[in-house]
Amino acid sequence: MEECMGIRDKRKAETSRKIQAAALDLVEEFGLEATTVARIAQQVGISDRTFFRYFDSKESAIVPGQGELVTALTGLEHAAGATPASIFQALLQVCRDHFSAEIEQHEFRRVTRLMVSVPKLLLIATSREQELVVELSRSxxxxxxxxxxxxxLIAEMVASSWRVAWQCFTQAERSGTSAVPSEFFEQAVKEMVQISSTGLALS
Structure with a gap:
């Protein structure tokens, strides 16, 4: 039974990657507006209905990592009596794990390049980040x-760490500097801790 589940999960992950790759191919060739769910599905060889089993829109197929991150963060179990600080640290660990999965499973460099060349994608990513804050806070x-x-505060700090890491990674990519997103994430967290520990006084 577990073996069957493993095979099913692998097939699902492979189909998800194919959908994203097709979406990226179409955006790069025809632009965001001309890229539709129907065209993505046709390129992969699946129906529109099957597409929506994996993603809720063409945008989420192009940038799938954010939706997966929201699910991972809101689904995290916390021990009874957990402090705000320990909850924040646990959520940051989810982000670390997600960065590793993002690098391994998704074409993050292509996505980063598209973010630069297609400004609307950056707006979409920003909007989804706000959804992350709302859903995580509510959870x-x-x-x-x-x-x-x-x-x-916790949700905003988590989202800020994620956003700053990707923004710095994007800038590094544009300048031709070889870099890994997870390194920027660790640096963003470190800088946040240093800034908050300086004892900024309330005026």
């Missing part, structure tokens, strides 16, 4: 883990 509050303010 933490609904489970009674933290207060409303704490949930928003």
């Amino acid at each position: 933490l509050v609904d489970r009674g883990l933290v207060t409303q303010m704490q949930s928003l």
Whole structure:
């Protein structure tokens, strides 16, 4: 049974990668507006209905990592009595793991180049990031883990770490510097900790 599940999961992951690759091919060749779910599905050799089993839009197929991250973050279980700090650290670990999976499973360099050449994709990514903040914050509050303010701060810090890491990686790619997104993520977290530990006084 477990072997069957493993095969099924591998096939699902492979189909997901094919859909993303097809979406990227079409955007690179025809542009974002001309790329439709129907064209993506046709290129992969699947039906529109099958496409929507994997992604809810063409944009999520082009940039799948964000949707997967939201699911991973909101689905994380926290121990009873977990502190806001420990919850934040656990969520950051999910981001670390996700970065590794993103590098291994998705064509992140192609996505990064498209973000630069197709500004609308960056706007879409920014919008999905706000969805991450809303959904993660709601998840933490609904489970009674933290207060409303704490949930928003935690969600914003997680999203900021993710965004800053990718922005720095994109800049490095544009300048021709060889870099790995996960390295920027670790640096972003380190800088955030250093800034917050300097004891900035409230005026």
